[in-house]
Amino acid sequence: MESGLKPASVGLRTRLFQIIFESDTPLAKGFDIALITAILISVMVVILDSVTDLHLRFGSFFYYLDWALTLLFTVEIALRIYCLERPWLYLKSFYGIVDIIAVLPTWLALLFPGIQILVLVRMLRILRIFRVLGLFTFVGEAQLLLDALKRSLRQMLLFFCSIFMLVTLFASLMFLIESPASGFTSIPISIYWAIVSLTTVGYGDIVPATPLGQAITVVLMLIGYSIIAVPTGVFSAQVIRSIREERYSDEACPGCGHDRHEKKARYCMQCGTWLDETTEDPHEPQ
Known part of the structure; x- marks a missing residue:
């Protein structure tokens, strides 16, 4: 309801x-x-x-x-x-x-x-x-993704800003090297080409004609392959962190000091000590 x-x-x-x-x-x-x-x-x-x-x-x-x-x-x-x-x-x-x-x-x-x-x-x-x-109603699972997205927002923003600067530099360079006949009629059009090349999509509507331009294109594509996993890794790390915080407690065992127990755990997985210090162990002999 x-x-x-x-x-x-x-x-x-x-x-x-x-x-x-x-x-x-x-x-x-x-x-x-x-x-x-x-x-x-x-x-x-x-x-x-x-x-x-x-x-x-x-x-x-x-x-x-x-x-x-x-x-x-x-x-x-x-x-x-x-x-x-x-x-x-x-x-x-x-x-x-x-x-x-x-x-x-x-x-x-x-x-x-x-x-x-x-x-x-x-x-x-x-x-x-x-x-x-x-x-x-599966708010727990959805909340994990939202928390991970919020935590990785700054890293992702920094990553995309770096990518934009890289794309702009390559686009400006290609605009100087290639002729308008190859499709590089302006820097914004060159930025479009750089994004397509960096993401390894390769539509083929704008293709460099000079050997130097083709070499730069190869470098840009290799860079794209090397960084394509960065945002996935950042987001995945935050998802794992959210799952751990959702599942595990940071409270240390009063007996051995071991932490990262599951929140529902009542006894330490290392030494077997009763974890809830506010209540008595029901199995401890009186």
């Missing part, structure tokens, strides 16, 4: 609330499964309708199916608002905003045909699966 949301009153609204916002009854689970199915079908309609051949053959079918799903989602949102004691808490929540945005473009496209591009926002409907599956 989403935080802070309560049913409006006893009776039909409470029953609807249990079905829509909870998943502990067969009917509620059936509602979740039906909602997941409808969301996946809706997203698939948007994806398939973007294919020209399928749009030409099944465009009308996709159109009416999308409207049927939009009406279904609109009724669902109306029921969510109806069964809540304080609907504005739902409307201003993350999921409420996603729900509204997921159906609003289709209605706006009906009122204002010139903004058909907004229909692509329907892809946000796939975010609603997070609500049904409760993926955000």
Whole structure:
């Protein structure tokens, strides 16, 4: 159940609330499964309708199916608002905003045909699966990644700044060496070439023609291979650190001084001493 949301009153609204916002009854689970199915079908309609051949053959079918799903989602949102004691808490929540945005473009496209591009926002409907599956309940795993990202932010920023300076130097050098006929018409274009070469993508749209330029390109590619693992290593180290802090305690054993015990551990893995100094060892003879 989403935080802070309560049913409006006893009776039909409470029953609807249990079905829509909870998943502990067969009917509620059936509602979740039906909602997941409808969301996946809706997203698939948007994806398939973007294919020209399928749009030409099944465009009308996709159109009416999308409207049927939009009406279904609109009724669902109306029921969510109806069964809540304080609907504005739902409307201003993350999921409420996603729900509204997921159906609003289709209605706006009906009122204002010139903004058909907004229909692509329907892809946000796939975010609603997070609500049904409760993926955000795995907050521990998600928090580990967020903590690792925060801790590695400075190192990553320093790394990218260094890469940008390296790319700019190589790009400026190639701009001086190569001619505009080879595609190096400006330093920004040369920076684009340097990034493509450093990441070893190699689109081939801009290629050095001189032996010196080709030699510099080889050096830049080798540098790219040598540093490509740096951000991965930095982030991985922080993930491991977060896992250790989540799993292990820094408190030292009062008997031997060994630390890095698991937080749930009660006895030292080295000497067997009772770790919790605030309570007595239940197995120690009185």
